[in-house]
Amino acid sequence: xxxxxxxxxxxxxxxxxxxxxxxxxxxxxxxxxxxxxxxxxxxxxxxxxxxxxxxxxxxxxxxxxxxxxxxxxxxxxxxxxxxxxxxxxxxxxxxxxxxxxxxxxxxxxxxxxxxxxxxxxxxxxxxxxxxxxxxxxxxxxxxxxxxxxxxxxxxxxxxxxxxxxxxxxxxxxxxxxxxxxxxxxxxxxxxxxxxxxxxxxxxxxxxxxxxxxxxxxxxxxxxxxxxxxxxxxxxxxxxxxxxxxxxxxxxxxxxxxxxxxxx
Numbered sequence: 001x002x003x004x005x006x007x008x009x010x011x012x013x014x015x016x017x018x019x020x021x022x023x024x025x026x027x028x029x030x031x032x033x034x035x036x037x038x039x040x041x042x043x044x045x046x047x048x049x050x051x052x053x054x055x056x057x058x059x060x061x062x063x064x065x066x067x068x069x070x071x072x073x074x075x076x077x078x079x080x081x082x083x084x085x086x087x088x089x090x091x092x093x094x095x096x097x098x099x100x101x102x103x104x105x106x107x108x109x110x111x112x113x114x115x116x117x118x119x120x121x122x123x124x125x126x127x128x129x130x131x132x133x134x135x136x137x138x139x140x141x142x143x144x145x146x147x148x149x150x151x152x153x154x155x156x157x158x159x160x161x162x163x164x165x166x167x168x169x170x171x172x173x174x175x176x177x178x179x180x181x182x183x184x185x186x187x188x189x190x191x192x193x194x195x196x197x198x199x200x201x202x203x204x205x206x207x208x209x210x211x212x213x214x215x216x217x218x219x220x221x222x223x224x225x226x227x228x229x230x231x232x233x234x235x236x237x238x239x240x241x242x243x244x245x246x247x248x249x250x251x252x253x254x255x256x257x258x259x260x261x262x263x
Contacts, residue, residue, distance in 0.1 A: 181222020188215025
């Protein structure tokens with residue numbers, strides 16, 4: 001059964017650390033950008049400053065309203081991402097892939113050489129990850145050990161591929177969100193430039209900066225969702241690696257009882 005290396009992947013762990021560092025640096029830069037440069041606490045704006053005061057960032061509500069259609073879609077994607085993450089947290093773990101009660105019942109039947117009953121039990125619990133693998137093993141209990149190992153390998157690969165395909169939805173979301181944000185930015189800049197063209201030939205830098213800044217908010221929201229989806233994917237992938245490794249050990253231990261019964 002191909003479960004990939006057991007335990008937490010070092011690459012995934014380092015990726016999570018780098019993402020956390022980037023998020024912290026980005027948050028610090030945003031906080032610093034909203035603070036007037038050169039001003040001291042309790043000093044009115046424009047007094048005792050040595051450089052021009054930077055404008056404060058608008059509120060999230062103001063940023064959202066700059067491109068409500070695209071931002072609404074991105075917010076919906078963020079909700080979907082969180083829901084998928086919570087669902088995977090509950091369903092991708094050792095107790096879900098191989099429930100202890102099911103494992104105990106199947107083990108008792110395997111020890112007693114009641115392979116037909118064990119196969120029937122697995123057939124009635126096919127929603128369990130290990131059930132379909134064990135079912136085929138019990139149905140071929142009279143075959144040699146090498147054939148049983150081939151069954152475990154092929155059926156395990158098939159079920160694991162389905163699991164990895166489900167987890168890849170988070171990566172898909174991390175790709176879609178920034179692309180939607182970029183689309184919103186492009187649309188916003190087109191509207192800004194064409195709107196400015198129609199209104200006046202000479203536009204102040206303040207108006208131009210506000211227009212371009214408003215257009216960039218869609219990309220801002222899209223990148224937040226993308227970073228969130230990548231972090232969630234790393235967490236779920238780590239849990240899946242451990243759960244698949246535990247499930248593989250359980251399947252092999254139960255199959256050992258079948259091999260002993262053949263001798």
